[in-house]
Amino acid sequence: xxxxxxxxxxxxxxxxxxxxxxEQEAGEGRHGAVxxxxxxxxxxxxxxxxxxxxYEAYEPLALNAFAIIAAEAGAMWPGVGVAVRHRIGRLGVxxxxxxxxxxxxxxxxxxxxxxxxxxxxxxxxxxxxxxVFDGGGEWIEGATADPSDDAARRVAYERACG
Amino acid sequence: xxxxxxxxxGLRDLVGAPRLVREVPAGSTVEDVWTTLxxxxxxxxxxxxxxxxxVNAAYAKFPTPVADGDEVAFLPPVSGG
Numbered sequence: 001x002x003x004x005x006x007x008x009x010x011x012x013x014x015x016x017x018x019x020x021x022x023e024q025e026a027g028e029g030r031h032g033a034v035x036x037x038x039x040x041x042x043x044x045x046x047x048x049x050x051x052x053x054x055y056e057a058y059e060p061l062a063l064n065a066f067a068i069i070a071a072e073a074g075a076m077w078p079g080v081g082v083a084v085r086h087r088i089g090r091l092g093v094x095x096x097x098x099x100x101x102x103x104x105x106x107x108x109x110x111x112x113x114x115x116x117x118x119x120x121x122x123x124x125x126x127x128x129x130x131x132v133f134d135g136g137g138e139w140i141e142g143a144t145a146d147p148s149d150d151a152a153r154r155v156a157y158e159r160a161c162g
Numbered sequence: 163x164x165x166x167x168x169x170x171x172g173l174r175d176l177v178g179a180p181r182l183v184r185e186v187p188a189g190s191t192v193e194d195v196w197t198t199l200x201x202x203x204x205x206x207x208x209x210x211x212x213x214x215x216x217v218n219a220a221y222a223k224f225p226t227p228v229a230d231g232d233e234v235a236f237l238p239p240v241s242g243g
Contacts, residue, residue, distance in 0.1 A: 039243050055242070056170060056171065057242070058168065058170055058216070058219075058235055058237065060219035061216050061219045061220070061221070061235065061237075062242075064219060064220060064221075086242060086243075097242075097243065098242070098243050118243055121242055121243050122240070122241075122242060122243040123240075124240065125240060125242045125243075126170070126216070126235075126237050126240055126242075127240060127241070127242025127243075128170055128171035128172075128238070128240060128241050128242070129241045129242070130171070139171045139172035139175070139238070139241070140241040141171075141172065141212070141238060141239035141241060142239050142240055142241040143239055143240055144212050144213070144214055144239050144240075145214040145221070145237055145239075145240045146214055146221075147221055148221075
């Protein structure tokens with residue numbers, strides 16, 4: 001069964017389904033390379049043992065954010081097909097929270113677009129994680145989400161191509 | 163006019179609910195909606211500096227005007243991925 005190109009789900013992530021979707025988007029015979037990023041729950045953060053993470057999203061805006069990011073990647077790496085699937089809810093250590101696949105004719109664009117997309121997701125997607133550790137829990141706060149911030153976009157691009 | 167306010171993550175914990183409906187005067191902006199919320203929940207007021215916002219599930223700046231029936235979301239710093 002096919003999944004949406006950009007999606008949020010409470011179910012475990014199927015890496016192969018995301019890869020297939022990105023390949024479809026790149027087009028038949030035009031996915032000689034697929035770059036894949038999988039984000040997993042780490043067992044340790046800031047010196048604390050992590051028990052689990054709780055992810056939540058403002059779903060309609062998160063899907064808009066993924067579309068903005070995929071369009072940015074498409075403008076910088078024409079012909080690249082990008083698929084993103086983020087998991088929400090309660091995740092245990094080792095569970096995948098996000099899978100990104102970028103399919104293109106050649107590998108430089110696949111690697112670069114994939115890296116760009118994860119950097120941008122971390123910068124602007126309205127998704128939050130609460131870290132539960134021994135003896136407590138805490139919302140993790142990263143970036144102030146602003147898709148029009150050119151400096152942030154440049155940072156993501158430099159990380160992708162650096 | 164009547165505005166639905168959505169808050170998330172740590173900000174929701176401070177407010178104590180994910181969704182509120184409040185009346186604001188005609189001509190209000192996103193900033194005015196925030197001022198109404200922060201007035202009611204003073205513990206949330208210091209969050210303002212790092213917040214971003216959305217109107218009807220589209221990113222919006224704080225000077226953006228709001229209309230009756232709009233859904234205004236306040237987003238603390240994000241941590242997806």
